[in-house]
Amino acid sequence: NGGVTDTKNLRVKLVLLGDSGVGKSCIVLRFVRGQFDPTSKVTVGASFLSQTIALQDSTTVKFEIWDTAGQERYAALAPLYYRGAAVAVVVYDITNPESFAKAQYWVKELQKHGSPDIVMALVGNKADLHEKREVQFQDGIDYAEKNGMFFIETSAKTADNINQLFEEIAKRLPRPSP
Ligand code: GDP
Ligand code: MG
Numbered sequence: 001n002g003g004v005t006d007t008k009n010l011r012v013k014l015v016l017l018g019d020s021g022v023g024k025s026c027i028v029l030r031f032v033r034g035q036f037d038p039t040s041k042v043t044v045g046a047s048f049l050s051q052t053i054a055l056q057d058s059t060t061v062k063f064e065i066w067d068t069a070g071q072e073r074y075a076a077l078a079p080l081y082y083r084g085a086a087v088a089v090v091v092y093d094i095t096n097p098e099s100f101a102k103a104q105y106w107v108k109e110l111q112k113h114g115s116p117d118i119v120m121a122l123v124g125n126k127a128d129l130h131e132k133r134e135v136q137f138q139d140g141i142d143y144a145e146k147n148g149m150f151f152i153e154t155s156a157k158t159a160d161n162i163n164q165l166f167e168e169i170a171k172r173l174p175r176p177s178p
Contacts, residue, residue: 010173011062015082017106018091019099023125026156027091028067031166036157053163053170061170063087078106079113087119087169092140094124094153095132100139107147119172120149123165128155 016024025047029035032051052062066081082088090106092099103122110120122144124135137153144151150168154161 008058009060009062010170010175011064012086012173013066013084014063014087014089014169015066015085016068016089016091017078017082017103017110018123019093019096019102022091022093022096022099023156024089024091025067027089027123027125027154027162027165028065030156030159030162032065034159036159038157051166053166055167055170059170059175061173063166075109078109082110082114085115085118086173087121088114089121089123089165089169090149091123091125092135093126094135094140095126095129097134100124100135104143107143107149111147117174119169119174120147121165121169122147122149122151124151124153125156127153127160128158 016028018024026036028049029037032049047067049065049067050062051065052060054060068081088110090103092103107120107122110118122140124140140153141151150172152161152165152168154165156162
């Protein structure tokens with residue numbers, strides 16, 4: 001499951017949820033490979049990637065990242081995907097208010113059916129497109145605070161806040177007792 005191995009080396013299942021096209025796959029590729037491919041079309045095909053980060057206290061966290069192959073279009077399949085996840089990253093596009101509404105739907109879904117101790121992050125992606133912004137930073141942070149989530153705005157294109165997103169999640173993971 002999304003469990004842990006020992007006190008110094010954590011291994012966690014992380015899933016991304018959110019509308020198709022908000023940049024979930026690009027966030028993962030930026031984090032894991034340091035790349036952004038502007039010509040990539042909406043993702044097809046499942047993918048599984050992992051990336052390990054080290055924290056200041058010498059803990060390592062191995063993220064096992066499940067990226068959807070468009071299952072976000074089929075709400076009925078979602079529980080299979082987020083089952084056992086220790087972390088859910090719910091993504092919207094700051095230029096697209098519908099994607100923000102959909103993110104709120106996913107948060108409610110996870111509250112109802114996700115693991116009770118799941119760590120949830122709300123991510124406003126495409127922050128580089130500030131001239132097209134339609135979802136205000138304050139609206140994102142207000143919603144996240146009400147729901148006990150960590151909030152951040154990112155850009156997979158410029159890499160802004162991508163590593164910070166995963167570092168902040170790592171810091172919030174429940175630690176096993178020694
Ligand atoms: P997914 O369906 O949520 O996995 O979305 P993708 O990762 O496939 O990205 C969808 C589209 O958004 C692609 O054309 C990306 O190039 C674009 N995109 C993703 N992230 C960003 C970003 O941070 N800024 C900008 N400007 N475009 C992005
Ligand atoms: Mg994708």
